Amino acid sequence: MHYWNGLDEVPQELGPTALTIGNFDGVHRGHQEVLRQLVAAAVGYEASAVAISFDPHPLQVHRPQSCPVLLTGVEEKINRLATTGIDALLMLNYDEHLASRTAEEFVAEYLVEALHARVVVVGHDVRFGSGNSGSFETMVELGEKHGFTVLGVEDFGQDRRCSSTWVREALAAGDVADAREVLGRPHAVLGAVVHGEARGRELGFPTANLSSTSEGMIPADGVYAGWLTDERGRRWPAAISVGSNPTFDGYQRVVESHVIDRPDERIEDFDLYGQHVRVEFLQRLRGMVNFDGIPLLIRQMEEDVIRARQVLLGDDPQEHDTPVIPAVES
Structure with missing residues (x-):
C-alpha cells in the first residue's frame, strides 16, 4: 500500500x-x-x-x-x-x-x-x-x-450496525471479547515500555509497563489475557493488568504486561525496556480488586497467570517452554 x-x-x-x-x-x-x-x-x-x-x-x-x-x-x-x-x-x-x-x-x-x-x-x-x-x-x-x-x-452488522462507538462502549465496560467481534481482531494498544515501580518483579511477576503516551483506547480496569509483540516481531502470551494498583494506593492508570513463563534465561536479548511494543487484549479475566494484604494479592496473581495461560495456550498449568509465536496481522 x-x-x-x-x-x-x-x-x-x-x-x-x-x-x-x-x-x-x-x-x-x-x-x-x-x-x-x-x-x-x-x-x-x-x-x-x-x-x-x-x-x-x-x-x-x-x-x-x-x-x-x-x-x-x-x-x-x-x-x-x-x-x-x-x-x-x-x-x-x-x-x-x-x-x-x-x-x-x-x-x-x-x-x-x-x-x-x-x-x-x-x-x-x-x-x-x-x-x-x-x-x-x-x-x-x-x-x-x-x-x-x-x-x-449498506450498514454492516446483524443485530447492530458495526461502529467505532460500539467498540468504545465495549472497551469501556471491559468487554474486549465483544470489541473483538466488532473489530474482527483483538483490540490493541501500542507504546514504549518504560520503567515502573518494580513492584511486579518484587512480587515475582515482572511486567512490561507501557508509557502513558501509548496509542489506542485502554480498556476498563481489570486483568486480561492477551499477547505482547516486541519490536522483533516476537509474540508472547501475557497476563495484562490495567488499573491504578489499589492495593498499593496507586492513582495513575497503567498497563502492565506479565509475559507468561518469562523466557529471560532461554531467549537472548529479551529486555523490553525502551522497545515499542503491541499489547493485544483477548479476554477479560476479572475486575480490579483492592486486596487485604500482599499474600492474597500474590495468590490471585498466580491464579491470573494460570487462567491466562489456559485461555491463550489451551493447556494445563505446568512448567514448560513458552512458544515464541511470530506476529501475524489479522
Whole structure:
C-alpha cells in the first residue's frame, strides 16, 4: 500500500481511482466491508483503490471537548488499512483550510482534480464539506456533474450496525471479547515500555509497563489475557493488568504486561525496556480488586497467570517452554 501524507505526495502520473472517505477509527468490520467493496469496484472500473482519511480527527479541531477517545493512533490505522487490499491511503491534515471547503469544493479539488475519481464508494451516512453539509445525495449529484459514479454501501452488522462507538462502549465496560467481534481482531494498544515501580518483579511477576503516551483506547480496569509483540516481531502470551494498583494506593492508570513463563534465561536479548511494543487484549479475566494484604494479592496473581495461560495456550498449568509465536496481522 502506498502512503501519501498530503496532496503534495500524490504522484502526478496517478491514473483513474476508486475512492472512499472516512476517519476509519479502529478499522472495524464495517470499515472493512466498505474497503472490500472499494477494492472490488477498483477492479471493475480499472482504477486504483484509494482511501482518504484525516489527521487529526475532525472533532479534535471543531469540538475537542466532545471528541471521543480514539481506538487507534495513526500508526495502527495505517497498518490496519494496509491489510485490506487497497492500493493507497491519502492522509489529509485536517485544518481550518480543509474544514472551510464546501462540499462541492472538496469534491472538485480533492476527488476530481487531484485524484481523478472514476467511482466513489461510501456509506449512505457519509458527511463531507464545511459544516458536514454534503450528504450521500450530494455526492451522487456531484458525481453526475463531474463524471464519476457513486456506489452506496449498506450498514454492516446483524443485530447492530458495526461502529467505532460500539467498540468504545465495549472497551469501556471491559468487554474486549465483544470489541473483538466488532473489530474482527483483538483490540490493541501500542507504546514504549518504560520503567515502573518494580513492584511486579518484587512480587515475582515482572511486567512490561507501557508509557502513558501509548496509542489506542485502554480498556476498563481489570486483568486480561492477551499477547505482547516486541519490536522483533516476537509474540508472547501475557497476563495484562490495567488499573491504578489499589492495593498499593496507586492513582495513575497503567498497563502492565506479565509475559507468561518469562523466557529471560532461554531467549537472548529479551529486555523490553525502551522497545515499542503491541499489547493485544483477548479476554477479560476479572475486575480490579483492592486486596487485604500482599499474600492474597500474590495468590490471585498466580491464579491470573494460570487462567491466562489456559485461555491463550489451551493447556494445563505446568512448567514448560513458552512458544515464541511470530506476529501475524489479522
